[in-house]
Amino acid sequence: MVKRKIAITLGIMCFLLTIALCVQIKTMDSASSTVSRTLSDNGLRDEVLKMKAKYDDASKELEQKEKELEKIRQAATQNDTTSEAKEKELKQNNMILGNIDVTGDGVEIVLADATVKNNLNPSLQIIHYDDLQLVVNELKNAGAEAIEINGQRLVNTSAITCEGNIIKINGERIGSPFYIKAIGSQSLLYGALTRAGSIIDWIKNDGNTAEVKKVDNITISKYVGTISHDYIKESK
Amino acid sequence: MIFIAILLGCLIGALIGINMPIISYTYSGYLAIAIIAALDSVFGGISSTLNKNFDLKVFVSGFFGNAILSILLTYLGQKLNVDIYLAAIVVFVGRMFNNLAIIRRYYLNKWTIDRQKNIKNNKKVQQKDIK
Numbered sequence A: 001m002v003k004r005k006i007a008i009t010l011g012i013m014c015f016l017l018t019i020a021l022c023v024q025i026k027t028m029d030s031a032s033s034t035v036s037r038t039l040s041d042n043g044l045r046d047e048v049l050k051m052k053a054k055y056d057d058a059s060k061e062l063e064q065k066e067k068e069l070e071k072i073r074q075a076a077t078q079n080d081t082t083s084e085a086k087e088k089e090l091k092q093n094n095m096i097l098g099n100i101d102v103t104g105d106g107v108e109i110v111l112a113d114a115t116v117k118n119n120l121n122p123s124l125q126i127i128h129y130d131d132l133q134l135v136v137n138e139l140k141n142a143g144a145e146a147i148e149i150n151g152q153r154l155v156n157t158s159a160i161t162c163e164g165n166i167i168k169i170n171g172e173r174i175g176s177p178f179y180i181k182a183i184g185s186q187s188l189l190y191g192a193l194t195r196a197g198s199i200i201d202w203i204k205n206d207g208n209t210a211e212v213k214k215v216d217n218i219t220i221s222k223y224v225g226t227i228s229h230d231y232i233k234e235s236k
Numbered sequence B: 001m002i003f004i005a006i007l008l009g010c011l012i013g014a015l016i017g018i019n020m021p022i023i024s025y026t027y028s029g030y031l032a033i034a035i036i037a038a039l040d041s042v043f044g045g046i047s048s049t050l051n052k053n054f055d056l057k058v059f060v061s062g063f064f065g066n067a068i069l070s071i072l073l074t075y076l077g078q079k080l081n082v083d084i085y086l087a088a089i090v091v092f093v094g095r096m097f098n099n100l101a102i103i104r105r106y107y108l109n110k111w112t113i114d115r116q117k118n119i120k121n122n123k124k125v126q127q128k129d130i131k
Helices: A002-031 A039-076 A081-097 A129-141 A186-194 A199-205 B002-018 B025-050 B056-080 B084-130
Strands: A102-112 A146-149 A160-163 A166-169 A172-174 A178-183 A209-220
Touching (some): A002 B002, A002 B025, A002 B056, A039 A081, A102 A129, A102 A146, A129 A146, A129 A160, A129 A166, A129 A186, A129 A199, A186 A209, A199 A209, B002 B025, B025 B056, B025 B084, B056 B084
Antiparallel strands (some): A102 A209, A146 A178, A160 A166, A166 A172
């Protein structure tokens, strides 16, 4: 009887131990997927991962604080019609600026590098930053009210830049495949993108993947970051 | 019996552990030191079972207590910029070797005694045959 008890306890302990062991091994495996051999590389990698964890923590905290602020604002404007109107105005402005998540009907575009490389010019078979710029331009021209590329909301300070073999939007790296979401008049957006000779046509002709489809109730996330206003002043 | 339980625990643990999500890299250092502490406790448990002085309360409290204490010490060391976890590793791994030595000696002893007995028996049988 005593021996059985001992066996069960030891079994449970080993069970916990192996779970922890497996989790640890998996974590270390995923952390060292980027190959680095020297000690200084490892140190740098540790630093980067720590910074990333810190960043994640900070952004979580920011989200929480924003929720708190929203609550306080609601409480403050509850019994007051003038401030209620102001609150509405504020929300609308934030929506246009890209400070809050928005939903609406629109289109979704998927752009991806060609999978079969058979062109003589391989440069044509990848999506470049200017392709994205042209698509965004087309969308804006067709009256898109909110645009997002791979989770990056396009606001009035957003830039789509080429950084060697990656593309940066809002300073964040993104890569193929690109999922572009846009809210606006579905028929206008769809028509602008699928007309003959449109940018989507060009991208397709080079052998890349380019698909456009109408999607109802798209959710576009808010812009993560701050829009600085150190130099602009109201002109008299 | 005990080894079957350990093997079963390890197998189920491995199966579940493989399907668990990974943890943040910052905490993996703490988990590593807790694993070393727990490993030491398990080896201690096995060796004390063989010596027949196994105490369940001591074992369970040691398992969790050592793990938590080593995590706390590692945290403190990080705050003070001293690698205290190195001390924990030295202690735990040293004890692990001790316990492994005890386990090894126990089975070595058992094996040699068994063999001597076998040899004696064989000799007796042979002598009988000769007679």
